[in-house]
Amino acid sequence: MDVDPNGKAVSMAHKSVTWSRYKYPQSLIRYGVYLFTVVFIGYSLHYLNIPIERFYTMFGLGGSILSRYYPPDIAYALDKDYLRYVFETVQMAYVGTLLGVVISIPIAWCASFNVTPSRWLVYPIARFIIMASRSVHEMIWAILFVIILGYGMLPGVLALTLFTIGFAGKLFSEEVEAIKMGPVEAIRATGGNSLQVMVYAVLPQVKVAWTGISIYTWDSSFRAATVLGYFGAGGMGWYLKQTIETLENLKVSAILLSIIMLVIVSEVTSAWARGA
């Protein structure tokens, strides 16, 4: 007779010889999950009508497709007009992010549960603003603003502003919710109102983190800005659309290369700025 951890007697004959990590109900659930995953993959492949054989032909054609894009037309990417658009893209990302960060500071203040001025009125509204601007993809925002305001960089800037509010606002308020409450209580005890609490107790604690988040947001919104022009919202994306629709593959590959280069530059810059 053997004794199990609960102290009940268990006869050795009932124990299985091989050790398995998961006991009966868990193992069944695990196999159920595996089965469900396989069935789900199979059903969705069927539902989406996916021609798997094209996947293999993609590799077969891979050489010929790549050769259509090679060599990239580097001269096109160094063209003065194009470089001007690149510069405008950088500015668009810059202005949009800055505007978004400035707006998201009060929103983050209202959307942090621990320091919000009013938990029943302002908190849900601020949460909703962040949720709504996060949920709609920045490309959709760009399309909507282009319809309302016309082509140009203003819709791009506004789309990036909303993107920043959703992105930075959420991270900002998460940062505020993680602060030490000691200073907040100290300011409240001396009779400070909630604005004073924000300025003297919260801001000093989150300043560094917020700066890091802002730089990271700038990096992300720059990535988005490179493509916003595809929907008419200014910047280099417009060139991408033009060259794709006229099937000038060599120019397309040059533009893609320039996007990748720019993003790498911005990533290095933002890593350096966050380190500093």
Next chain:
Amino acid sequence: MNPSSIQIRLERVVALRKRYKAIRYFFYFILFLLVLYSIKITVIEDTDWERIGGLGMVAKAMGRFLPPDLSVVKYLFKPTVETFMIACLGTMLAVVLSIPVIWLGAHNITPFFAVTYPLGRSLMTLSRSVNEIVWALIFVAAVGLGAFPGILAIAMRSVGFVAKTTAEAIEDVNTGPIEAIKAVGGSRFQVIRYAILPQILPIFISLVIFQWDINIRRATITGLVGAGGLGLTIQRQLLMYNYGGVTTVILAMLVLIGIGEVVSYYARRAII
């Protein structure tokens, strides 16, 4: 040390501080000018103010989106399910593709450091630096229209984030178990399987769920360039200038993304 030398040192420190302050304000001033210049270029000069004309016109332009055109609803079910499936399959494919990239790009398990580590890192950067729209365009050119290029585009886009964050988690793992497995004669593969995998699995799964949540958002727009899902429906409504229909499709997107957010929140809470 006599009082006068202290006095001199104090003055020097104060002067230095003043200079730093001046430099800092100068820097802020330059930054401010740059901002003004950028705003002038992007917003003031580039915008066709006459077309926008007054707030009333803007309000009128926005008014075209209301009320939502509910007759579109019956065409929305299939694309919504499609978007959901594209996001799921794309995330699964990204998980599969990210495993070799993680193996190459985490510096404590990479096989040949000098060659494979930079390779893995640059694959991560490449995947993250190209926007999902561009990936979708590339795959539409490669495999044709439909949901398939959307899945591939989303998978390619998410590999970078999943691989980078997991590789960083692997670099931070507790080295005790690794040494223990090595000490009993485990091979490289056994070290990864029994010492590293159990430590990073919860992080990895929560990352994947987080990425799945983002991928639903991405899957709503890959259709704009012909890669299936709700984006295709919104494109169709835009081409018909049916702005009420656009609003309805956006509402459907919000519902789908909301569900994704709630599910991912509780799933991540259950794991951590």
